[in-house]
Amino acid sequence: MHSRGVFDPEHARQMGLPVVDVWQPGSVEEVADCVHRARRQQVAIYPVGGGTLLAFGQPSTRPGILLDMSRLQQTVEYPARDLTITMQVGVTAGGLEQILQQEGQTLPVDIPRADQATLGGAVACNLSGPRRLGFGTLRDYLIGIQYVNDRGDVCKAGGRVVKNVAGYDLCKLFIGSLGALGILTALTFKVRPLPGDSALVLVHCPDGHLPILLDVLSRSATQPTALEVLDAQATARLHALAGWRPQQLHWLVVIGYQEHARNVAWQLEQVAKELQSHPVALVHRSLGPDSQPLWRALADGLYCVVPQWTDSEQADGRWILVRASAPPSRMAELCRYARGRDWAVQAHAGSGIMLAALDASDSDRCVASVNELRQVTAQAGGAAAVVSCPASLRPQCPWWDPARPEVSLMARIKRAFDPTGIFNPGRFVEGL
Amino acid sequence: MEQNQVQPQGRSAVPGAESCGPSVADELVDKLRAIVGADGLLTVPSELVTYECDGFTLEKISPRAVVFPHSAEQVQQIVRACVAAGVPFLPRGAGTSLAGGTVPVGRAVVIALTRMKRILEVSVRDRYAVVEPGVVNLWLTRRVAGHGFHFAPDPSSQGACTIGGNVATNSGGPHTLKYGVTVNHVLGLEMVLPDGDLIRVGGPAQEYPGADLVGAIVGCEGTFGIVTKIWVRLTRNPQGYRTLLGIFETVDDATNTISDIIGAGILPAALEMMDRLIIQAVEDAFGFGFPRDAGAVLIIEVDGLEPALDEEAQRIVAIAQRHRVRDIRQARDEQERQLLWKCRKQAFGAVGRLAPSYCTQDGVVPRTQLPHMLRYIQQVSQKYGIPICNVFHAGDGNLHPILLFDERDADACRRVLAASDEIMRECLRLGGSVTGEHGIGVEKINYMAHMFTPEDLDMMLRLRKVFNPDNWCSPGKMFPTGGVCLEVTKPGRRAPL
Numbered sequence: 001m002h003s004r005g006v007f008d009p010e011h012a013r014q015m016g017l018p019v020v021d022v023w024q025p026g027s028v029e030e031v032a033d034c035v036h037r038a039r040r041q042q043v044a045i046y047p048v049g050g051g052t053l054l055a056f057g058q059p060s061t062r063p064g065i066l067l068d069m070s071r072l073q074q075t076v077e078y079p080a081r082d083l084t085i086t087m088q089v090g091v092t093a094g095g096l097e098q099i100l101q102q103e104g105q106t107l108p109v110d111i112p113r114a115d116q117a118t119l120g121g122a123v124a125c126n127l128s129g130p131r132r133l134g135f136g137t138l139r140d141y142l143i144g145i146q147y148v149n150d151r152g153d154v155c156k157a158g159g160r161v162v163k164n165v166a167g168y169d170l171c172k173l174f175i176g177s178l179g180a181l182g183i184l185t186a187l188t189f190k191v192r193p194l195p196g197d198s199a200l201v202l203v204h205c206p207d208g209h210l211p212i213l214l215d216v217l218s219r220s221a222t223q224p225t226a227l228e229v230l231d232a233q234a235t236a237r238l239h240a241l242a243g244w245r246p247q248q249l250h251w252l253v254v255i256g257y258q259e260h261a262r263n264v265a266w267q268l269e270q271v272a273k274e275l276q277s278h279p280v281a282l283v284h285r286s287l288g289p290d291s292q293p294l295w296r297a298l299a300d301g302l303y304c305v306v307p308q309w310t311d312s313e314q315a316d317g318r319w320i321l322v323r324a325s326a327p328p329s330r331m332a333e334l335c336r337y338a339r340g341r342d343w344a345v346q347a348h349a350g351s352g353i354m355l356a357a358l359d360a361s362d363s364d365r366c367v368a369s370v371n372e373l374r375q376v377t378a379q380a381g382g383a384a385a386v387v388s389c390p391a392s393l394r395p396q397c398p399w400w401d402p403a404r405p406e407v408s409l410m411a412r413i414k415r416a417f418d419p420t421g422i423f424n425p426g427r428f429v430e431g432l
Numbered sequence: 433m434e435q436n437q438v439q440p441q442g443r444s445a446v447p448g449a450e451s452c453g454p455s456v457a458d459e460l461v462d463k464l465r466a467i468v469g470a471d472g473l474l475t476v477p478s479e480l481v482t483y484e485c486d487g488f489t490l491e492k493i494s495p496r497a498v499v500f501p502h503s504a505e506q507v508q509q510i511v512r513a514c515v516a517a518g519v520p521f522l523p524r525g526a527g528t529s530l531a532g533g534t535v536p537v538g539r540a541v542v543i544a545l546t547r548m549k550r551i552l553e554v555s556v557r558d559r560y561a562v563v564e565p566g567v568v569n570l571w572l573t574r575r576v577a578g579h580g581f582h583f584a585p586d587p588s589s590q591g592a593c594t595i596g597g598n599v600a601t602n603s604g605g606p607h608t609l610k611y612g613v614t615v616n617h618v619l620g621l622e623m624v625l626p627d628g629d630l631i632r633v634g635g636p637a638q639e640y641p642g643a644d645l646v647g648a649i650v651g652c653e654g655t656f657g658i659v660t661k662i663w664v665r666l667t668r669n670p671q672g673y674r675t676l677l678g679i680f681e682t683v684d685d686a687t688n689t690i691s692d693i694i695g696a697g698i699l700p701a702a703l704e705m706m707d708r709l710i711i712q713a714v715e716d717a718f719g720f721g722f723p724r725d726a727g728a729v730l731i732i733e734v735d736g737l738e739p740a741l742d743e744e745a746q747r748i749v750a751i752a753q754r755h756r757v758r759d760i761r762q763a764r765d766e767q768e769r770q771l772l773w774k775c776r777k778q779a780f781g782a783v784g785r786l787a788p789s790y791c792t793q794d795g796v797v798p799r800t801q802l803p804h805m806l807r808y809i810q811q812v813s814q815k816y817g818i819p820i821c822n823v824f825h826a827g828d829g830n831l832h833p834i835l836l837f838d839e840r841d842a843d844a845c846r847r848v849l850a851a852s853d854e855i856m857r858e859c860l861r862l863g864g865s866v867t868g869e870h871g872i873g874v875e876k877i878n879y880m881a882h883m884f885t886p887e888d889l890d891m892m893l894r895l896r897k898v899f900n901p902d903n904w905c906s907p908g909k910m911f912p913t914g915g916v917c918l919e920v921t922k923p924g925r926r927a928p929l
Contacts (some may be wrong), residue, residue: 019446081695082798153887161796163828163868165602168892172647193697260740327558372745382637400641416894
């Protein structure tokens with residue numbers, strides 16, 4: 001059984017899910033049965049994995065069933081020598097890694113709270129982290145899906161081979177769809193050999209020099225697997241791990257390598273040379289297996305502010321977490337902007353993704369800050385999504401900008417896939 | 433006439449496609465001329481011949497007209513005019529696709545995008561470029577080469593095929609083993625929907641909230657709308673390469689080597705195989721120096737940072753030696769490396785030396801099944817008395833068995849179809865796919881029902897209806913619906929001259 005235990009409907013309600021009952025299907029057939037039953041009873045279905053991001057999306061109003069997917073735990077197929085694996089969705093990201101590591105393989109996408117977050121949830125929320133710079137995101141690895149549609153049919157798309165263009169790529173469509181198009185039940189990923197070695201270099205960068213440093217690193221002869229920028233608030237959790245106390249830190253820049261050992265060694269030397277003439281101070285270096293806890297901490301990063309369903313005191317949360325994207329050249333500017341307005345900042349700077357967290361105690365100010373950040377991000381060519389937000393603020397802080405051009409198209413897809421609004425109603429697009 | 437074999441997607445799906453009279457059609461031609469000008473329109477039958485088909489020459493249909501828009505606005509006007517006249521339409525790039533995706537089913541208007549060929553923006557710092565759909569794949573790589581970057585998808589036709597076509601078919605290529613196919617390199621799209629609306633999904637940033645619409649549109653084979661602008665990723669050139677040529681006595685030794693390289697956790701940039709028949713044809717054409725008596729050759733490339741390359745290459749050599757490789761050596765210099773890749777990428781061109789006609793399949797199997805699959809193909813070849821040569825993306829498990837015959841021989845045609853079908857079914861039995869990179873088009877429509885259940889297909893059709901509700905755009909492609917019955921009676925295509 002899953003270590004998470006059973007969901008309490010009361011906690012779910014506090015987090016914006018109007019749950020009237022909890023069902024725990026143990027097989028694909030039982031998931032299909034649940035859909036049939038829910039249709040008959042005219043209630044909605046809220047599929048939940050590890051419950052690590054329950055507050056992602058618009059609040060729902062339609063009463064429904066919390067569908068606990070954590071009993072779908074099977075490894076459907078793992079032909080390790082083909083470098084593919086098919087897993088049921090209730091397996092946690094950490095559980096998958098354990099299985100893969102026995103064969104010297106990995107799915108190198110960082111899922112925050114990997115020991116609790118399920119694969120199904122990770123796909124539905126399109127999670128990724130620092131290593132997306134070197135290894136890409138879930139869309140680069142997900143090659144097949146099995147799901148249950150609105151009629152309770154078990155359907156599939158893609159397949160189990162690494163190259164396949166037969167039919168539309170519905171796998172992609174389900175990535176980031178917040179469980180609003182169907183209930184994922186199994187996922188096929190292509191996987192990679194484990195990198196031979198890894199290393200992290202942490203440097204302190206003065207505020208004014210951040211744009212220059214990021215430009216220089218974008219031209220580095222090395223090819224970082226991760227390039228992170230964190231402000232003092234966001235680094236708080238790294239201190240103990242790195243064994244260091246920051247003195248008036250402006251920016252912590254983390255350069256990470258996961259590669260063949262010879263290449264890691266060469267890149268460490270090379271990047272040290274490239275940084276020699278810059279006003280940056282080496283804070284810490286973490287090499288080989290010793291660097292794992294730091295990689296993990298970076299992957300969890302600012303997601304640590306997201307309230308957990310288990311914590312009844314905190315269920316409503318105090319923080320708002322935004323995930324913003326922009327071309328990488330705009331990252332320094334965005335990070336400095338956000339920090340200047342009291343956001344805690346962690347950016348996957350090489351990939352142009354910024355996580356920003358704000359204390360939501362002052363709600364009026366908070367709503368204004370979110371809207372401003374959204375505008376600034378849009379002007380930079382990207383977009384911002386609210387990943388987590390206290391329930392009381394969610395009506396005023398839509399999870400994505402309703403002005404985005406994709407919204408009407410998404411709404412049409414939602415209507416086509418779920419005409420009766422049974423899956424996560426209201427969550428994906430308002431009113432649907 | 434072959435035209436008669438291909439019907440539009442039923443009268444309900446393409447209302448009026450067959451019923452509109454000459455006057456309506458003439459009116460449409462006048463409207464199209466008003467939009468793009470006289471020099472942007474072809475209507476004379478002799479000029480339309482080129483646009484009857486793509487690389488899949490079995491099915492040919494003369495389009496009603498071919499229009500060459502210069503802008504998204506013109507595409508919008510064209511699309512609206514076609515719908516108003518009750519005439520279907522479809523996009524076309526260079527026409528190098530291989531599954532009939534550009535066949536103008538229903539005597540559609542062909543919207544040829546070859547004049548929308550500007551590279552609109554290049555941002556090396558942010559590693560993207562914005563291109564119009566008619567930009568040829570290799571032009572973009574040449575444009576950014578000076579900065580040390582390239583556009584990663586590298587289909588063998590990259591000197592001719594357009595990026596719009598790559599998006600439509602989600603093209604692959606030898607180096608997609610490590611770098612991914614087209615969808616992994618598309619960040620955003622601008623598209624004219626069949627109702628004339630212009631939409632944009634994605635853009636210069638690497639992520640936008642919500643479902644991955646860009647990923648769902650790439651590979652739709654032109655059935656969602658007309659893509660008019662593409663944001664693509666630029667990939668940094670590797671610091672170094674090691675390109676190995678391994679010569680094997682038998683196909684079995686070569687395929688076992690492939691399987692062991694992947695199984696050992698080595699991720700080459702490319703891993704390609706050619707068997708004896710194709711080696712001989714390539715040797716006749718290019719004179720590279722391949723031994724004509726070899727059972728198979730592997731072209732294996734590892735790339736990346738210099739420090740680890742020699743060790744990776746050595747590991748591959750050791751694996752090949754365990755499988756009795758006759759000879760394995762490294763390309764001496766960049767010139768030899770380029771020649772090796774030229775031989776591989778132009779191998780299809782050499783097939784004309786082997787037989788008057790050929791038929792290529794595009795099946796995929798799990799990589800560990802390659803030894804079995806190649807033996808199976810050999811058995812099928814013997815069973816039907818049809819020579820089959822193999823040149824393919826071995827590292828992905830993506831087979832391209834080439835069936836050789838003379839299309840004037842009716843019995844040979846029948847045997848080629850039966851042999852192809854057996855090969856495809858074995859790919860499916862092993863958990864694979866009938867197409868790894870060429871697409872379904874019109875050629876493989878009948879396999880969709882073997883790969884997918886009616887429920888699976890219904891969900892795909894629901895998605896198509898969101899974009900293309902009345903099926904005016906690229907009717908008769910990809911799905912066996914609406915009374916389409918494509919009776920394939922003659923296989924494959926003529927060898928190009």
